[in-house]
Amino acid sequence: MRAYVRIFPAAHGIITYQYHKKRKTQTHIPFKNMADNKEKLFTQFPPVSYDTWRAKVDADLKGVPFEKKLVWRTNEGFNVQPMYRRDDIADLKTTDSLPGEFPYVRGTRDNNNWLTRQEILATDPAEANKAALDVLQKGVNSLGFKVKEPSAEAIATLLNGIDLKAVEVNFTCCPTKASALARLLVDYLKANNAADSFHGSIDFNPYKRAFRHGAEIDKDQVVADAKLMLSICAPVKGLRCLAVDSVVFCNSGAYIFQELGFALAWGAEWLTLLTDAGVSATEVADRIKFNMGISSNYFMELAKFRAARMLWAQIVEKYDGSKESARMMAHALTSTFNQTIYDAHVNLLRSQTEAMSAALAGVDSITVTPFDTPYKTPDEFSERIARNQQLLLKEESHLDKVVDPAGGSYYVETLTVSIAAEAWKLFLDIDAKGGFTACVNSGEVQQAVNTSSAKRHQDMARRKEILLGTNQYPNFNEFAAEKIERTEGCSKEGSCGCAKGGDASKALATARMASDFEALRLATEAAANRPKVFMLTIGNLAMRLARAQFSSNFFGCAGYEIIDNIGFDTVEQGIAAALEKRADVVVLCSSDDEYATYAPEAYKLLDGKAEFVVAGAPACTDDLKALGIENFIHVRSNVLETLQQFNSRLLK
Numbered sequence: 001m002r003a004y005v006r007i008f009p010a011a012h013g014i015i016t017y018q019y020h021k022k023r024k025t026q027t028h029i030p031f032k033n034m035a036d037n038k039e040k041l042f043t044q045f046p047p048v049s050y051d052t053w054r055a056k057v058d059a060d061l062k063g064v065p066f067e068k069k070l071v072w073r074t075n076e077g078f079n080v081q082p083m084y085r086r087d088d089i090a091d092l093k094t095t096d097s098l099p100g101e102f103p104y105v106r107g108t109r110d111n112n113n114w115l116t117r118q119e120i121l122a123t124d125p126a127e128a129n130k131a132a133l134d135v136l137q138k139g140v141n142s143l144g145f146k147v148k149e150p151s152a153e154a155i156a157t158l159l160n161g162i163d164l165k166a167v168e169v170n171f172t173c174c175p176t177k178a179s180a181l182a183r184l185l186v187d188y189l190k191a192n193n194a195a196d197s198f199h200g201s202i203d204f205n206p207y208k209r210a211f212r213h214g215a216e217i218d219k220d221q222v223v224a225d226a227k228l229m230l231s232i233c234a235p236v237k238g239l240r241c242l243a244v245d246s247v248v249f250c251n252s253g254a255y256i257f258q259e260l261g262f263a264l265a266w267g268a269e270w271l272t273l274l275t276d277a278g279v280s281a282t283e284v285a286d287r288i289k290f291n292m293g294i295s296s297n298y299f300m301e302l303a304k305f306r307a308a309r310m311l312w313a314q315i316v317e318k319y320d321g322s323k324e325s326a327r328m329m330a331h332a333l334t335s336t337f338n339q340t341i342y343d344a345h346v347n348l349l350r351s352q353t354e355a356m357s358a359a360l361a362g363v364d365s366i367t368v369t370p371f372d373t374p375y376k377t378p379d380e381f382s383e384r385i386a387r388n389q390q391l392l393l394k395e396e397s398h399l400d401k402v403v404d405p406a407g408g409s410y411y412v413e414t415l416t417v418s419i420a421a422e423a424w425k426l427f428l429d430i431d432a433k434g435g436f437t438a439c440v441n442s443g444e445v446q447q448a449v450n451t452s453s454a455k456r457h458q459d460m461a462r463r464k465e466i467l468l469g470t471n472q473y474p475n476f477n478e479f480a481a482e483k484i485e486r487t488e489g490c491s492k493e494g495s496c497g498c499a500k501g502g503d504a505s506k507a508l509a510t511a512r513m514a515s516d517f518e519a520l521r522l523a524t525e526a527a528a529n530r531p532k533v534f535m536l537t538i539g540n541l542a543m544r545l546a547r548a549q550f551s552s553n554f555f556g557c558a559g560y561e562i563i564d565n566i567g568f569d570t571v572e573q574g575i576a577a578a579l580e581k582r583a584d585v586v587v588l589c590s591s592d593d594e595y596a597t598y599a600p601e602a603y604k605l606l607d608g609k610a611e612f613v614v615a616g617a618p619a620c621t622d623d624l625k626a627l628g629i630e631n632f633i634h635v636r637s638n639v640l641e642t643l644q645q646f647n648s649r650l651l652k
Contacts, residue, residue: 057070258426290329311427575605
């Protein structure tokens with residue numbers, strides 16, 4: 001017996017459902033204390049209609065349009081309201097099923113015991129096995145081996161001492177070596193009587209070379225290789241071998257609906273290609289594993305996984321696959337796109353909320369990317385922290401004890417349907433253009449993701465998207481160049497030939513969102529001088545302090561030395577102090593009304609001995625520009641472009 005708790009509006013109290021697994025019945029049991037106190041608690045709050053609430057809000061907005069002030073337009077193409085009500089989900093079907101029931105929007109299982117996975121580089125099989133046995137004693141129950149050169153000896157060494165009944169084992173390798181790895185693994189499992197109990201995957205992804213290098217995909221070869229993988233893996237029922245690695249879109253800057261839409265199109269492509277080749281849809285679906293990314297958009301990501309299961313189940317059904325095979329196997333990986341080199345420990349906060357989204361969404365397994373991944377190969381410390389992030393969610397937050405806690409939430413249920421609708425539009429568009437492979441070969445998939453990535457980099461430059469510690473509230477005095485290690489990747493000279501014949505214009509973008517700002521700071525670190533930025537604070541106390549803080553954060557994004565001040569009595573006093581400090585940039589921080597007087601005086605006294613900047617966009621801007629003052633920084637400034645210009649003039 002398992003219990004599921006759903007929280008309803010106040011007027012309905014809290015209701016517990018006891019779900020009897022065998023009988024599939026539910027008993028309604030009100031909480032006694034809540035029932036006893038219901039009248040006392042809620043008679044003080046009479047029901048309020050939406051119209052009454054809306055009238056009050058409109059009055060408080062004092063003429064500002066409701067839609068402009070309170071309605072949020074998402075990058076996914078739909079609006080988010082400030083409040084959701086029971087009426088918003090009255091006609092939705094997402095609440096009609098229980099966890100573990102088709103179409104699996106509420107989860108593919110009647111529990112939330114997701115697997116905690118850790119990735120292990122298996123260059124040295126003996127060392128990798130040692131590492132695996134160690135982490136299995138520390139809360140991990142899913143392993144991900146990254147294999148370079150598969151061999152019978154390597155497989156035997158890697159799996160030595162691992163209880164294959166209790167541990168999920170996954171393998172990643174070059175697509176050209178996937179069939180060889182599969183054959184060796186199956187032979188090992190059969191020889192060790194583990195074929196029936198094994199559960200895991202081989203990440204066969206023939207599209208990897210297209211996304212990484214822009215190489216053309218031969219559809220006929222994909223079908224031949226996939227059929228070979230299926231035939232090799234047939235003796236091991238729990239071995240999934242057809243990958244849908246949509247995490248690559250997430251890590252390249254795709255929006256959530258794009259990752260989901262392309263993931264569904266990719267999965268449907270496996271079904272189309274292989275059913276056309278005579279394989280049953282059930283057999284194909286049983287072998288597909290989705291490896292999906294998790295961005296920091298907390299509720300959106302939670303809704304994404306719920307929508308993914310729902311849509312995938314219906315796709316498999318349309319291909320005449322069984323309802324059992326329509327259960328999406330989803331592994332979630334926290335994003336690398338939003339990780340940073342500077343203030344890297346903030347990556348822990350990002351990945352923790354990401355992992356929480358996936359856990360609450362009911363995924364099958366999670367990998368938390370170590371916080372130091374952007375600048376080095378993760379070490380024992382960062383891997384331990386990443387591992388423990390999941391264990392905290394289980395052992396202290398008890399998220400594994402609740403199935404689909406978001407079920408029935410007006411907001412999440414609405415998001416689920418909205419994201420599903422936008423992803424479905426993209427899915428249909430891909431289908432109408434010939435399917436996933438055709439759109440990959442034309443570069444349309446990559447172009448769509450790269451366009452989104454460019455938009456997000458632009459939003460980052462203008463602070464429409466914030467990365468704490470990078471484009472907002474940077475640690476001025478942090479230096480990172482020395483901690484960066486270069487890691488080897490797949491080169492054009494690689495023996496596997498993955499990069500041969502590639503078109504770089506059709507490859508996915510790889511730059512993290514923070515990369516442009518990091519380049520600024522690394523250039524500052526490499527320069528012979530570190531520019532000094534002096535805050536000339538004068539006049540209105542509140543305005544000068546606020547603008548000094550804004551300006552400090554602004555120039556701190558380039559790693560400049562910030563010299564802040566409480567305030568000066570005269571402009572002459574401030575300029576003298578700036579020259580004494582040998583400032584490279586002097587920022588005038590005052591109120592708009594006072595700039596008309598202070599700015600011309602300060603500019604004249606400075607006399608070109610340093611860059612002169614006005615913090616703000618005062619009404620007298622044109623007058624100041626006429627005097628020769630060119631630099632103004634404010635909330636509408638492109639922070640990145642402005643700092644790039646300063647770097648070009650100041651760094652030696």
